[in-house]
Amino acid sequence: MDSIIKRIEELGYKIEGLDNEKIKAIENYYKVSLPLEYKLFLEKMGKTGDKFLRGEHCFYDRIFELREYANELLEDDNSEFKLKKEHFVFYSHQGYIFAFFDTSLEENPPIYYYFEGDLEPKIKYDSLSSFLEEQLENHILYLKKGNKNG
Secondary structure: OHHHHHHHHOOOOOOOOOOOOHHHHHHHOOOOOOOOOHHHHHHHEEEEEEEOOOOOOOOOOOOOHHHHHHHHHHHHHHOOOOOOOEEEEEEEEOOEEEEEOOOOOOOOOEEEEEEEEOOOOOOEOOHHHHHHHHHHHHHHHHHHHOOOOO
């Protein structure tokens, strides 16, 4: 996580994390114990990633809505898949994708993706770190193509 954060800061972005109280509030709200790697993400940039992940629903201002969004998408798709209590939805994109991890697994669990129409999620990343690394690589490619506003 530290190397990812360093690369984001090297872009000149002003990221902002959450204090322990807000992280505990998330765990209490969902009645889960969050994995270490995700807690590190929240500590470093849980409030904002500045231009990194701009427009994505993965920060504190939306974290309490993400599971509801995911369940609505599953219902709209008539999917038989149901999120379990230990599944933590941490990311949503444009209302047709959501990502989650299983809080009962290791410190840096695999990331499951659900795409509208797929009817069940699939493991897309082996960890939160690999998810963030790919997001960052895509963001840097976007910048290199001349999109300086992130």
